[in-house]
Amino acid sequence: MELSSAPQPSGDPARWRQRQRRLQRPEPAAARSASGRTGGELGESSSASGAPSFGGPWLGGEEGARTQLLFSPRQDCAGWAQGAQSVRALAARCCRPSPPPLNTGGVRGYGRGGGGGGSGGSSELGVRPGCALLSLLSSLLLLLLLRLLWCPTDAPARSRLLVDESEEDPQGTSPALRMLRSPAPPVPRTTNSTYLDEKSLQLTEKCKNLQSDLNSLFNRTKRQKEDDYLQIITDIQNCPWKRQAEEYENFRAKLTSCCDAIQNFVVSQNNTPVGTNMSYEVESKRTIPIGENIFHMLPASQPFVEYPYNQCAVVGNGGILNNSLCGAEIDKFDFVFRCNIPPINGNVSKDVGSKTNLVTINPSIINQKYQNLKKKAEFVQDIATYGDAFLLLPAFSYRANTGPSLKVYHTLRESKARQKVLFFHPKYLKQLGLFWRTKGVDAYRLSTGLMIASIAVEMCENVKLYGFWPFSKTVENTPISHHYYDNKLPKRGFHKMPKEYSQFLHLHMKGIIKLQFGKCET
Incomplete structure (x- = not known):
């Protein structure tokens, strides 16, 4: 990014150039390792990879692709749980306090101090745009996960979750949400016929033996x-x-x-x-x-x-x-x-x-x-x-x-x-x-x-x-x-x-x- 491409604010030009030079200084290695990639790196990664961003330049690249996958229809309940964990991790990384850049000027919203600038004043956390939305979305997915707890982990849930997306919902509710609200299909109760089968087999065997029993009685030499x-x-x-x-x-x-x-x-x-x-x-x-x-x-x-x-x-x-x-x-x-x-x-x-x-x-x-x-x-x-x-x-x-x-x-x-x-x-x-x-x-x-x-x-x-x-x-x-x-x-x-x-x-x-x-x- 060229410095000349940034618009110059009104005020003292010398202070503005000094601030730009400080911004170009490399971040200390300890800070980078503790904070991970910055919001700018996220934006650049998103632009370089060509992945569609979600909610602005602060979410792109790998995280953007992961988030997009998160909102596609999942095939099982374990996928929903994994998606919710990804969103929570992403929210934690995105919403941590970013290292405040030095500010010697009176640019509003940057650095320390308030009002028209100065070197003194109270410390203020720099919260990235859309972080609140991501936290809300993570909470929503956790609620959905709780709703899906009845789903067995070893059975595919696609038959219950997937619906025809082209089908119109007269009430404006998304098909996935309609399916989540619907009760689980009743599990067919299997009749344990083993006892009945055994009893029938025993009766059949007994009936076959009656012929020999009758023959034995018939052939007795003594009076029956x-x-x-x-x-x-x-x-x-x-x-x-x-x-x-x-x-x-x-x-x-x-x-x-x-x-x-x-x-x-x-x-x-x-x-x-x-x-x-x-x-x-x-x-x-x-x-x-x-x-x-x-x-x-x-x-x-x-x-x-x-x-x-x-x-x-x-x-x-x-x-x-x-x-x-x-x-x-x-x-x-x-x-x-x-x-x-x-x-x-x-x-x-x-x-x-x-x-x-x-x-x-x-x-x-x-x-x-x-x-x-x-x-x-x-x-x-x-x-x-x-x-x-x-x-x-x-x-x-x-x-x-x-x-x-x-x-x-x-x-x-x-x-x-x-x-x-x-x-x-x-x-x-x-x-x-x-x-x-x-x-x-x-x-x-x-x-x-x-x-x-x-x-x-x-x-x-x-x-x-x-x-x-x-x-x-x-x-x-x-x-x-x-x-x-x-x-x-x-x-x-x-x-x-x-x-x-x-x-x-x-x-x-x-x-x-x-x-x-x-x-x-x-």
């Missing part, structure tokens, strides 16, 4: 106890049930290969022509010739024209149905099987339903309850409650069954009843008995319930069993009757009810059929 079955049934109830289409098709294919219920379970003109010597199911050495009179009682072919049925219910007569409230659910099925003409009228209908598509009749009921149809009117009235259902009788299982069964046919024909009489084919029942014997059911004869359930698997796509319960109490240890309408027990040793029920449990766990164990959901 009710409590052992009830414990397994309790565990089965806690396992989710799902129909397994592949298991269903495989089991149905085995039944069809063995027995073919669709073509063979009913005696028809198609599978039993005139002149056939039919063997009885149990008394296999005995035969009955099929003459014209019996042949004309038979349907031309299998009568189930809507086969296969989608949803089928097989309703047993177990006392577990009492107070079950399953009636409405049962009546919604496409096809309903019932066993041994049980009562369905009155209050019991809420538990057992009333819809019936096929019902079996044990000839022993004809002899005992209706005195070999001497009570013909009572029989016809009771049968009328089943609507136009098929009546299925084992006419050719024993020779003693043939007479009562044929009598039922003639009685209903004479009374012009709506029901149609069908007869079990003895060959089908024999083949079915052999099939279940390979599964471990070595009974003298299968129960009607197992026969009908086997037929339903071949006739239907989905099968659900109600009222199958061969136990004297529920899983809650509540005593129940053998049937929902009486407590007459079957002949001891005639059926293998526990083993039959074990087969139902196996089919249930494999997803082939579904067992209803207790009350229905209303």
